[in-house]
Amino acid sequence: MAGPVLRVILGDQLSTRLDIVDGADKANDVFLLAEVMAEASYVRHHVKKIAFLFSAMRHYAQALRSAGYTVRYVALEDDGNTQSLDGEILRAVDALAPDRVAVTEPGEWRLREGFEALRLALPAPLDILPDTRFLCSHAEFDAWAEDRRELRMEFFYRDMRRRYDILMQPDGKPVGGRWNFDAENRKPPKAGLDSPPRLSFRKDAITLDVLDLVRRRFPDGYGRLEPFHFAVTRRQALRELDHFIAHILPGFGDYQDAMVSGEPYLRHSLLAAYINAGLLYPLEVCHRAEAAFRDGHAPLNAAEGFIRQILGWREYVRGVYWRFMPDYAERNALDAHEPLPWFYWSGETRMACMREALSHTYDHAYSHHIQRLMITGNFALLAGLDPKAVHEWYLAVYADAYEWVELPNTMGMALHADGGLLASKPYAASGAYIRRMSDFCQGCAYDPTIAVGDRACPFNALYWDFMARHRDRFSRNARMPYVYANWDRMGADRQAALRDQAQAHVVALREGRL
Structure with missing residues (x-):
């Protein structure tokens, strides 16, 4: 009789339609799910995201057991928890002596590389199965x-x-x-x-235990833990x-x-x-x-x-x-190196639109796609924020963020850091767009109709400065000639005033005054 297969389920693979579940032998195989600090803290994850995944994992394990499967579940505070996926797989192999270890291909490059390296340390073969939830291999x-x-x-x-x-x-x-x-x-x-x-959704004993765990173990975590409305x-x-x-x-x-x-x-x-x-x-x-x-x-x-x-x-x-990947994560086509401002974490800024979008992020681990692209992303693009720092922020703060989906959206769509591989033009906009598509400008310290002066909306001068400093790259773009036609009509004095204003905004950004 063949020995057991250790079947590893990651926190974002809570599906019963994957090959790793379909092929399981209820009488012999063992499923492994593990809450580990290495995955909960490799970026500063929103506490709601941690709670959602831990609760969903525990409920998924419960469903597997109810269906007759054997589950080895390692909770974050269990004795002996090595606090890493590799460590928990090795510990389970030592305890169970399986004939094989099976995992579904992870969604993140770093985990795929980690599993390839783990092959060398395992005494049993490691099978990496395709993630069949996706519609295009x-x-x-x-x-x-x-x-x-x-x-x-x-x-x-x-x-x-x-x-x-x-x-x-x-x-x-x-x-x-x-x-x-x-x-x-x-x-x-x-x-x-x-x-x-x-x-x-009603919070059962499992979710209440997880909320208590996250409250205790991540007291300085980003975001507001409650109210917690997630389906689990x-x-x-x-x-x-x-x-x-x-x-x-x-x-x-x-x-x-x-x-x-x-x-x-x-x-x-x-x-x-x-x-x-x-x-x-x-x-x-x-x-x-x-x-x-x-x-x-x-x-x-x-x-x-x-x-x-x-x-x-x-x-x-x-x-x-x-x-x-992996080169995609290192791209910085626009040579942007400005550090991520602290207000992305704190929400403390005089810009009402940024404050609003950041408050949604902090409270809900969510902000809809236009706020992500045209508010927080647009500002990062115009201000020349470092793409890797912005990427790590987006990966951390949203409950739906995993690197496979977040990184191209950030580097390609929001920041144009991939040089146009993903988007044919940069998604850059001035305060006029925000004024038209939102009510965020009402009561703001800045005026979206003003581009120069103490009350000038930072998005305005930063927009024109962005276009001016990247003219060699974008002036040949078939979708952008009207932008440079407008810029050229302004005249040298107006152009200089806008660029000086943009630099004043950058200085205020660095000094925490924006």
Whole structure:
């Protein structure tokens, strides 16, 4: 009789549809899940993120046991916990003497490299199985990317739509005659725009124990631990999906770019954390959104825009990550080296828009994608903040952040640090954009209509200074000639005043006065 297989489940792989679970022998194999300080602290994770994952892991282990599997679960404070994944795998191998060790490929390059190195230390073979939750394998993405001069998400997305027959007509054309309805998804906030009521799940004994653990062991952790509303089981995550489809999706499209004070969610889903941790599956979420459109419950621009984020963008950034790592993490095409300001952690800044977005992040381990891109990301781009420092901040503070999805979004989409591999132009904007798409400017210490002077919005002069210092790179960009035409019309005196103002903002940033 063959010996047991030790089957390792990581904290973001809480799915029962993975090969590592499907192939398990209930009578013989052992699942290992471990809470370890090395993973909980390699960046300054939001305390809500730690609590969400620990509680979800404990509930997942409970579900495995209820299904008849044997589980070796190592809690953070258990005696003998080595506080590292490698250490807990080695300790389990010593205790169980398995014939083989199996893991699902991790989502982060550092863990994949760690498992490759662990092979040399293990007395049993280590199998790294594919993560079949994703809809495009590494080989499939590489085949799509091969020989392409530009890796544009739009064309990848169209191929994925065809492949999975989502929002397609019988004749092979997209429903509605267009692939992309993004132009209809950019309405500024109307008066009274707010978020429909959101779910809050009952905290059972497991979650209460985890909250107590996080409160004790991470007293200086980033963020606000309570109130804690997260789903921590697949059943609860499915309820969150049902709620989104029924109550949120119909209004998602029109206002997905809008921002409103005191409203961290608006018409956005809260599903990314559950999809990325394995409690929901991307294809089931896409099918539910498509069904809502076909049933007449949600308009096409809402369903298409939402599906594009999952079937298109999510799979695309994962493909970019694995194709270009590890060098991708070191890119700094715009030569940006300004240190990350402390207010990214504290939220203490005179800029109302930054303060608002940062408060959402601190309170909820969440901020919707336009706030991430066009507020915190836009400021980092314009001010020339160091890409690696910004990347580590984004990775730490959001409950849905894992390096495979966060790094390309930060380095490519927000900071243009990859030199345009991911985005054809930098997502740079002045205070006028923030004023148009939000109510954040009301009551701010700075005026978005002023570019020079004591009350000048920092985004304004920083925007023009960014464009001026990178003119050699961007002036040939087909999407940006109007920017430089406007700059040239200003005249030398106005240009000098704007650049001097930008430098004054940088000095204030360094001195903690911004």
